[in-house]
Amino acid sequence: MTVTLEGWRITGQPQIDSYVGTWVQFAATLVNRLAVTSALGRSTQPPVSGLDRLAVVREVLAEGGWPPETTVSETDAHQLADVATELSAVFCAGDALDSDRLNALLIRHAAVPNLHGGSTHPYTLTFHRPGATIVDAWAADAGTALAMVIGVGQSARLGHCQASSCDLVFFDTTRNASRRFCGVSCQNRVKASAYRARRGSPSPT
Numbered sequence: 001m002t003v004t005l006e007g008w009r010i011t012g013q014p015q016i017d018s019y020v021g022t023w024v025q026f027a028a029t030l031v032n033r034l035a036v037t038s039a040l041g042r043s044t045q046p047p048v049s050g051l052d053r054l055a056v057v058r059e060v061l062a063e064g065g066w067p068p069e070t071t072v073s074e075t076d077a078h079q080l081a082d083v084a085t086e087l088s089a090v091f092c093a094g095d096a097l098d099s100d101r102l103n104a105l106l107i108r109h110a111a112v113p114n115l116h117g118g119s120t121h122p123y124t125l126t127f128h129r130p131g132a133t134i135v136d137a138w139a140a141d142a143g144t145a146l147a148m149v150i151g152v153g154q155s156a157r158l159g160h161c162q163a164s165s166c167d168l169v170f171f172d173t174t175r176n177a178s179r180r181f182c183g184v185s186c187q188n189r190v191k192a193s194a195y196r197a198r199r200g201s202p203s204p205t
């Protein structure tokens with residue numbers, strides 16, 4: 001799972017930006033799959049049972065190219081849903097970020113800089129301790145990535161869809177951080193609605 005550097009920079013250091021981008025994207029995916037109650041103009045029901053949440057987490061891992069041997073339990077899936085709710089608040093905060101809440105997440109999941117590898121693999125800088133549970137590791141890495149984006153003055157890149165009835169979140173990698181919608185579907189819906197309003201036409205029922 002890697003994010004290609006294009007028009008955006010977080011630190012300007014490509015490997016750090018790639019790491020941050022990967023984890024911010026992972027955070028957005030977790031939020032959108034586990035914690036969003038409206039999407040693309042419709043209310044939606046995020047998974048609630050352990051089995052349903054676990055199925056979603058497994059899909060996210062498969063789509064993200066995680067090794068198939070990555071093991072996740074129903075308990076992990078429930079905890080990840082809680083993490084997703086916390087991360088959702090960061091994406092949706094805008095100028096009203098509750099930094100205490102994000103800092104509490106980092107403490108709760110024991111975020112700490114740690115060099116992995118070295119003997120057989122090149123060193124990799126992560127933000128979870130060796131032996132961390134999978135939930136702690138993911139929450140720490142994702143939470144740290146969001147904190148890094150905010151900490152370098154790029155919080156505008158943590159976005160949520162501006163269309164009505166859509167709470168999907170995204171990592172805005174446009175050059176000037178100008179993205180407003182989760183995708184073309186919502187963009188077109190808002191455009192059509194604005195067009196009808198200008199023409200004085202009634203909205204379709």
Ligand SMILES: [Zn+2]
Binds near residue numbers: 166
């Ligand atoms: Zn949307």
